[in-house]
Amino acid sequence: xxxxxxxxxxxxxAAMEVSVYVRPRATLDWVDDEAGRPPAQRQYISRxxxxxxxxxxxxxxxxxxxxxxxxxxxxxSADPARRVVQLRGTADAVTTAxxxxxxxxYRPAGGGDPYRARSGPLSVPAALADVVTGxxxxxxxxxxxxxxxxxxxxxxxxxxxxxxxxxxxxxxGGEGQGQAVxxxxxxxxxxxxxxSAYFAGLGLSNxxxxxxxxxxxxxxxxxxxxxxxxxxLDIEVVGASANQATIAVYFAPNTDQGFIDALSTAVHxxxxxxxxxxxxxxxxxxxxxxxTRNQMEQIFTEAAALGVTVTVASxxxxxxxxxxxxxxxxxxxxxxxxxxxxxxxxLQATGPTIxxxxxxxxxxxxxxxxxxxxxxxxxxxxxxxxxxxxNVDSQxxxxxxxxxxxxxxxxxxxxxxxxxxxxxIGGTSAVAPLWAGLIARLNQDLGxxxxxxxPRLYPLLGTAAFHDVTAGDNGAYSAGPGWDACxxxxxxxxxxxxxALRGG
Numbered sequence: 001x002x003x004x005x006x007x008x009x010x011x012x013x014a015a016m017e018v019s020v021y022v023r024p025r026a027t028l029d030w031v032d033d034e035a036g037r038p039p040a041q042r043q044y045i046s047r048x049x050x051x052x053x054x055x056x057x058x059x060x061x062x063x064x065x066x067x068x069x070x071x072x073x074x075x076x077s078a079d080p081a082r083r084v085v086q087l088r089g090t091a092d093a094v095t096t097a098x099x100x101x102x103x104x105x106y107r108p109a110g111g112g113d114p115y116r117a118r119s120g121p122l123s124v125p126a127a128l129a130d131v132v133t134g135x136x137x138x139x140x141x142x143x144x145x146x147x148x149x150x151x152x153x154x155x156x157x158x159x160x161x162x163x164x165x166x167x168x169x170x171x172x173g174g175e176g177q178g179q180a181v182x183x184x185x186x187x188x189x190x191x192x193x194x195x196s197a198y199f200a201g202l203g204l205s206n207x208x209x210x211x212x213x214x215x216x217x218x219x220x221x222x223x224x225x226x227x228x229x230x231x232x233l234d235i236e237v238v239g240a241s242a243n244q245a246t247i248a249v250y251f252a253p254n255t256d257q258g259f260i261d262a263l264s265t266a267v268h269x270x271x272x273x274x275x276x277x278x279x280x281x282x283x284x285x286x287x288x289x290x291x292t293r294n295q296m297e298q299i300f301t302e303a304a305a306l307g308v309t310v311t312v313a314s315x316x317x318x319x320x321x322x323x324x325x326x327x328x329x330x331x332x333x334x335x336x337x338x339x340x341x342x343x344x345x346x347l348q349a350t351g352p353t354i355x356x357x358x359x360x361x362x363x364x365x366x367x368x369x370x371x372x373x374x375x376x377x378x379x380x381x382x383x384x385x386x387x388x389x390x391n392v393d394s395q396x397x398x399x400x401x402x403x404x405x406x407x408x409x410x411x412x413x414x415x416x417x418x419x420x421x422x423x424x425i426g427g428t429s430a431v432a433p434l435w436a437g438l439i440a441r442l443n444q445d446l447g448x449x450x451x452x453x454x455p456r457l458y459p460l461l462g463t464a465a466f467h468d469v470t471a472g473d474n475g476a477y478s479a480g481p482g483w484d485a486c487x488x489x490x491x492x493x494x495x496x497x498x499x500a501l502r503g504g
Contacts, residue, residue, distance in 0.1 A: 001141065003109030010102045010116050012092035017076065017215070018137035019257050020068075020085045021295055022060045023130065026053060031304045031338075032381060035452040039501060044307035044451065047081070047270045054305070056083040060131045067128060071097035081268045083133075084261070091116075099123035100138045108142060115141040115255075133298070134291040136257035143256045143288070144186055144281035146230040147313040147331075148427035149367045149410040157348060157412045158424045160202055161240035164407050164414070164434060167349035168467075170494040176242030176440035182266040182274030183234045183247060183433065186254035186281050188227025189219040190235055191419065198236055198417040199243075207239040208246040210272065214262045217251035221419065232418045233425050234280055234433045241437025248272035254281075256292045263296065263310075263333075267303045275449045277303065278436035279339075280313045280429035284321045285332035285376045293332060293376055300338035304452035311435040312339040313428035314402040315370025318361065319475035319485070327393045328476045330372045330401045337380040340453055341401045342431040343487050344369035344408025345469055359472025359479045359486040360409040360426075368474045369408060369428060371485040374398040382454040386461065386483040392476050403454055405469065405487035406431040438494055445498055456501060457489060465497040466490035 034042050045053060061078045064085045068075055072093045076086035087094070095102055095118075103117040118139040124132050159167075190209065199206045211219035221228050231249065238247055250266045252258035259281070266277050285293065303310050315321050315331030323329045334341035344360035361368035373391040377399040388400035407414075410426030417423070443449045450456070460466060461482060469487040470479050477485035 004106045006104050007107050007114050008105045010091050010105055012090060014091045015088065016091045016094045016137065017086060017088045018094055018135055019261055020064055020087060020132060021134045022056050022064060022083050023133055024054050024083060025057050028301050028305050031301055031452060032455060035304060035455040039446050039448040039450050042451065044449070045305050047268060047273065047306060050306060051081040055080040061085060063128060063131060067125060073097060082264045084264065094138060098135055098138065112142065117141060134295045136260055137255070140255045140257065142254045143259055144254055144283050146226060146429060147280050147282065147316045148230055148233055148425050148429035149316050151410045151413060151424045155411055155424055158415050160415050161237045161434065162202060165241045165437070166352050167347065167354055168406065168492050168494055169352060170241065170438055171441055171445050171498045173445040174244065174441060176245030176437065176444055179242065179245040179440040179443050180272050180274045181238050181242065181245050181247050181436050181440055182269065182272065182277040183238065183249045184262045184266060184277065184279045184281065185231050185249055185251050186258060187224055188231040189221030190231050190249065191221050194232065194417050194420060195235060199239060202240055204240060204243045207243060209235060210248045212248055212250045212265065212272070214250050214252035214265050215258050217253050217258060219249065219251055225419065229418045229423070229425060230280060230429055233414065233416050233429055234278060236416050237414065237430055237433040238278065238437050241434055242440035245440045248274055256288065260292065260295055260299065264299050267299055267306065267308055274308060275443050276309045276311065276436045276439045278311050278433045279333060280432045282313060282315060282331040282333055284323050284329040285335045285374060286329060288332055296333050297336040297338060300336050304338050307449035307451040309439050309451055309453055310339050311342055311432040311439070313432040314341045314343045316367050316427045317370060318368035319372045319477050321370055328372050330374050331370045334370065335374045335377055335399055335401050337377055337399050338452055340435065341403045341488065342428055342435050343371050343402030343405035344428045344431055345405050345487055345491055346409035347407035347412050354467065357467060357469050357491060359469060359474060361472055361474055362409065362411065367410065367427070369405070369486055371401050371474050372477055373400055373485060382458045386458055388483065389485070400483065400485055402488040403457065404435060404489055404492065406434045406491050438492060442498055442501060446502060450501060460500050461489055463500065465493055465500045467493060
């Protein structure tokens with residue numbers, strides 16, 4: 001990566017743990033058609049039935065395990081539902097087994113811990129060529145960044161998440177009772193005393209928050225203030241917008257392995273059983289390998305089959321997404337077709353009345369909603385009639401980002417508590433948990449999960465279910481009537497959206 005300095009060789013005897021994903025036993029080509037039905041009429045697979053119908057074939061897992069042992073690797077675990085085998089061995093043994101070319105240890109440009117870097121393709125024996133879909137963990141560079149923004153200039157307005165939910169007319173039938181919301185975090189942590197103080201200050205009950213460790217990730221507040229801000233923002237927005245939902249926070253290392261394993265663990269979690277998962281981390285889609293993008297999209301599709309919605313922040317760096325090649329880039333995993341991509345606006349509201357709402361763009365590199373047209377994923381069927389423009393650089397069609405939006409401008413930001421201090425925070429990092437809270441309430445009111453939502457949302461374009469945001473730009477793309485690559489379909493009117501989903 002540019003600016004990353006080589007600091008030495010990889011110790012060949014250092015311990016390395018990798019995740020090997022294998023093929024599913026059946027396709028999920030029915031998911032999109034099923035998602036076109038009203039939620040109450042859809043067929044979902046239970047997490048328990050999933051393993052039998054779509055999990056890994058036992059023979060595939062056994063073949064990977066036999067290969068690993070022959071290569072001198074230890075089999076740590078095998079999960080047929082997630083279709084993953086965890087292996088451990090020395091760096092020398094792992095790289096030999098998978099034909100990896102290690103480039104050495106590197107340090108990120110902005111500081112931080114050294115990481116292992118590799119180049120070139122990986123390989124497996126011919127007998128496993130059709131079995132293994134991805135191997136993760138050999139390269140452990142930081143793979144995503146948070147999508148939050150602190151206030152840097154004047155604050156025009158600030159809101160509690162409860163006030164934002166009121167502006168967007170979140171349905172009043174419940175507060176997410178009986179629902180669980182999963183949150184994926186790749187660093188940082190939460191302080192329970194801060195959560196107690198925050199929710200007490202809002203006059204709300206303290207939601208149940210459980211930390212789940214993935215690949216050794218831990219709830220570790222106090223080590224990275226920005227990551228702590230991300231974690232607290234996510235929990236506080238979910239907990240305030242769907243106060244009676246339970247919350248499970250999946251902590252994993254910030255690597256492609258950690259990101260994939262955290263998402264997969266959340267989707268297939270039979271203990272916490274989240275019906276919606278919020279993700280506020282990402283990076284330009286072109287910074288990920290093809291195997292990582294494909295694996296993540298596969299997991300989003302699995303979530304759809306299980307009736308789980310995954311909301312993902314679309315990024316805070318405008319249409320270029322911080323890439324300096326002069327071209328436009330969409331953020332990933334928001335660009336995955338089965339993720340609900342969440343863009344950002346600047347909101348002026350008093351109670352339930354919105355007086356003004358425009359595309360979030362603070363200009364001068366100080367923050368703007370991500371959005372654009374993917375170069376890696378084709379135009380999905382649900383966007384066929386949305387008039388998604390071609391990519392401005394390639395002139396080719398692709399998946400349009402975002403799908404929906406919500407308040408994200410730090411100058412109209414959210415009142416949040418982090419590490420004992422009250423702050424105002426914005427960014428599309430706030431929009432993914434806000435939509436997760438809305439979806440928890442919709443799930444409760446409908447008595448059925450809305451799951452993969454886009455096939456039901458796009459026909460509502462131009463209806464009362466959305467506030468169409470028509471002013472502003474994010475760099476290369478401008479807002480306008482209908483879907484646009486700044487704010488998608490717009491911001492929600494929760495009550496109207498509930499009625500539309502209920503009406504079929």
